[in-house]
Amino acid sequence: MKTTGGIARTVGVLGHELRNPLAAALTGAALLRELVDADDPRRRIADGVAHELQRMSALIDSYLDFARCGQAKKEPVQLAVVLAASASRRQGVTVDGALDAEVLGDRALLERAFDNLIDNAFAAGAHAVRIDARIEGATLRISVEDDGPGVPPELRARIFDLGYSRHGSTGLGLGFVAEVLRAHRGAIVCENGSCGARVVLRMPLHTACAEA
Ligand SMILES: Nc1ncnc2c1ncn2[C@@H]1O[C@H](COP(=O)(O)OP(=O)(O)O)[C@@H](O)[C@H]1O
Numbered sequence: 001m002k003t004t005g006g007i008a009r010t011v012g013v014l015g016h017e018l019r020n021p022l023a024a025a026l027t028g029a030a031l032l033r034e035l036v037d038a039d040d041p042r043r044r045i046a047d048g049v050a051h052e053l054q055r056m057s058a059l060i061d062s063y064l065d066f067a068r069c070g071q072a073k074k075e076p077v078q079l080a081v082v083l084a085a086s087a088s089r090r091q092g093v094t095v096d097g098a099l100d101a102e103v104l105g106d107r108a109l110l111e112r113a114f115d116n117l118i119d120n121a122f123a124a125g126a127h128a129v130r131i132d133a134r135i136e137g138a139t140l141r142i143s144v145e146d147d148g149p150g151v152p153p154e155l156r157a158r159i160f161d162l163g164y165s166r167h168g169s170t171g172l173g174l175g176f177v178a179e180v181l182r183a184h185r186g187a188i189v190c191e192n193g194s195c196g197a198r199v200v201l202r203m204p205l206h207t208a209c210a211e212a
C-alpha cells in the first residue's frame with residue numbers, strides 16, 4: 001500500500017517536472033513548422049517532431065491522471081455537477097435520470113472519467129452520447145451509450161487493458177476510468193448497446209441518499 005502511494009507520488013512529481021520543458025519543446029516545434037514551407041521535405045520532419053511531442057504530452061497527462069487516483073478525495077459529489085461539466089464540453093451529449101444522486105468521492109477525477117468516455121464515443125465515430133443514471137438500492141448505476149459502431153463482444157474486456165488502442169492513441173483512457181471507479185469502490189463494464197457501445201458504471205451512493 002505504502003509502495004503504491006510512493007510510486008503514484010513519484011509519477012506525479014515526474015509528470016509535473018516534465019510538463020514545462022515539454023510545453024517549451026511543443027512551442028518550438030510549432031514555430032519550426034511555420035519557418036518551413038508546406039512543400040519543403042523538411043516540413044515532414046518538423047511535423048513528425050510536433051506529433052511525437054504531442055503524444056508525449058498526452059501520455060504525461062494520462063500518467064498524471066493515474067497518479068491523482070492514489071490521492072482521490074472523499075467528498076460528497078453531486079452527479080448533476082459532474083455530468084453538466086463533462087456534457088458541456090461536447091455537442092450531442094444528453095444526460096438523464098437520477099441526477100440529484102450523490103457519491104462520496106473526487107469531483108475532478110469523476111469529471112475526467114466521463115470526459116474520457118465521451119471522447120472515446122466520438123473518436124469511434126458516434127454522433128450522440130446518452131448518459132442515464134439510475135439508483136439500484138445503495139448503488140448508483142450510470143450507463144453511457146452511443147450511436148457509434150459499438151465494441152465487438154470479444155474485445156469488451158480487452159479495451160480496459162493499459163495501452164490497448166484501436167486508433168493509435170495512448171490506450172490509457174479506459175484503464176484510467178476503471179482506476180477512478182476502483183478509487184470510488186465501484187466498477188465498470190462494457191455491454192451490448194441498443195445500437196452502439198454501452199459502458200455501465202456502478203458505485204456506492206453516498207449513504208445519505210441511498211434508498212432504505
Ligand atoms: N464508445 C466506444 N465505441 C467503440 N470503441 C470504443 C469505445 N470506447 C472505447 N473503445 C475502444 O477501446 C479502445 C481503448 O480505449 P481507451 O482506453 O480510451 O484508449 P484510446 O482512446 O487511447 O484508444 C479504443 O481505442 C477503442 O477501440
Ligand SMILES: [Mg+2]
Nearest residue numbers: 116120173174
Ligand atoms: Mg480514450
